[in-house]
Amino acid sequence: MCQGQESSQVSHVLFFIPFVMTSFLRYCVGLDISKDTLQVCLSVIDSSGRVTVKATTKVVNKPTGFCALVNWVARHRKLELPLNYLMESTGVYHEAVAWYLYQQDQPVSILLPNKAKHYLKSLGYKSKNDKIDAQGLSRMGLEQQLPLWKPLSKNLYALRLLTRQHQRLQELRTQSTNQQHALEHGAFDNGFITKQLANLVKIYDQQLTALEEAIAQLVDDDPILKPRIERLVQIKGLALLSVAVLVAETNGFEGFTNQRHLVSYAGYDVVENQSGNHSGKTRISKKGNSRLRRILHMPAFNAVRFNEPTCKALYERVYQRSGIKMKAYVAVQKRLLLMAYALWRHGVKYDPLYLANQASQDKKIVPTSGTTQDQPAEAELSYL
Known part of the structure; x- marks a missing residue:
């Protein structure tokens, strides 16, 4: 091939490159x-x-x-x-x-x-x-590939409105009782304000009772919500109001493909602060739905108090390792959330001895690499 022909072909190729279209x-x-x-x-x-x-x-x-x-x-x-x-x-x-x-x-x-x-x-x-x-x-x-939004059902939307109104009134009642306490122990007392605060607390109690009855009635009238919520309230520590908040704030646990997403949504995911020789404090992010963490605060205490087997064992293990009671209770809060998610997702009844039975079965299984007979494979425990 002569030099002239080679240069003409190169120029021919370069001529078409700028015209490559993007779709x-x-x-x-x-x-x-x-x-x-x-x-x-x-x-x-x-x-x-x-x-x-x-x-x-x-x-x-x-x-x-x-x-x-x-x-x-x-x-x-x-x-x-x-x-x-x-x-x-x-x-x-x-x-x-x-x-x-x-x-x-x-x-x-x-x-x-x-x-x-x-x-x-x-x-x-x-x-x-x-x-x-x-x-x-x-x-x-x-x-980015973002997930599509799916709205709440009408009953879940109504349940969310009721539970959030209950939270607002509960916070107002707490403010009034704190003011009552301050007046009773202050240097000067005002009978008029004391009477007003007593009337406010009485009104809040009536409204809270009415809201709790409305929540119970809504759940009782829904043939889909009722059996599922009845399974969740069998967990020691979780009452109807707590379960209603969990279901309403998570849209019936819709859209959560695994436990990790739910933990992140609730703000229980762990945040580390480590670089090189620096090792900062490890804590939960608290960047999520604060209403979930708020409603699980008292159920965690009750689950430990009434000896819910899974939560009690977790509390003692974390407290023994860290020496901080609140950290152990936060771990119990996370466990209660995941237990509710597992029962709701799989539609099974609550078994308090599930983990103990699973562990005893794992001990009978011939161990594979990475596990021993004395150490059950925790990856198989769905409640975790």
Whole structure:
């Protein structure tokens, strides 16, 4: 081949390289939600990973605005590609639009605000406004595979409203009783305030009793919830109110594929602080649903007090190792949560001696590598 022919072929190859086209993969609509408005950003990602903003707008946070949002997205969605909506869980302001989109068969993902915040920081954004937040959410939805949101059933939603109202009234009652205690032991007393506080406590007690009756009635009327919750209340330490909070705050344990996800959601996951020769304090993250940790506080004490076998053994083991009672009780809280999750997921009855029976069976099994006859394989214990 002569030199002229070789150069012409090379130039021919190089000529077609710039015209290699990248295909688009999917759309994502980022929604930054406030009380009155929805800041919207529609973006698309191509096969090379490049994200392009197609359009932005703002609509009112009302049913008319939700309809306008869907129509606006349809006009700017030029290609028949997969589409997803991504928003933050901003109190209750996101619930109406999320429900509307779900009823329109639109895929929706909902993030905790701290996750979106850290993602925007990782992109190097220094400013913050509604438009930037919407673009960041849109980009995040394209670059990550986020789980789809599934709403609560009507009964679970009602149960969550009842249990959260019970918590608020219980906190107000505690404040009033603390004020009563302060007046009784102070240098000066005021009979008028003392009488008011006594009346408040009486009203709170009546309202709390009414809420507990409403929770019991709701569970009793639901043929699906009733048998499942009755199995959970058989665990020593867990009463109806505790189980109702666990079920309502976890959406009936829906969406948790394993125990690790549930532990992280409740804030019981362990955070280490170690680097090189430095060894900091190891603790639980507490970055999760605080209502779960709050409602499991007293059941953990009761489970140990009434000698629930699994929890009692765990408490003694952790307390003997650490010498800190509260750390042992926190371990019991986590155990109660996982026991409830196992019973709910598998639909089995509560067996207080399950672990003891399982351990005795493991001792009879010929040991494999990594286990001995005196050390049962804890990986097989589903309650752990």
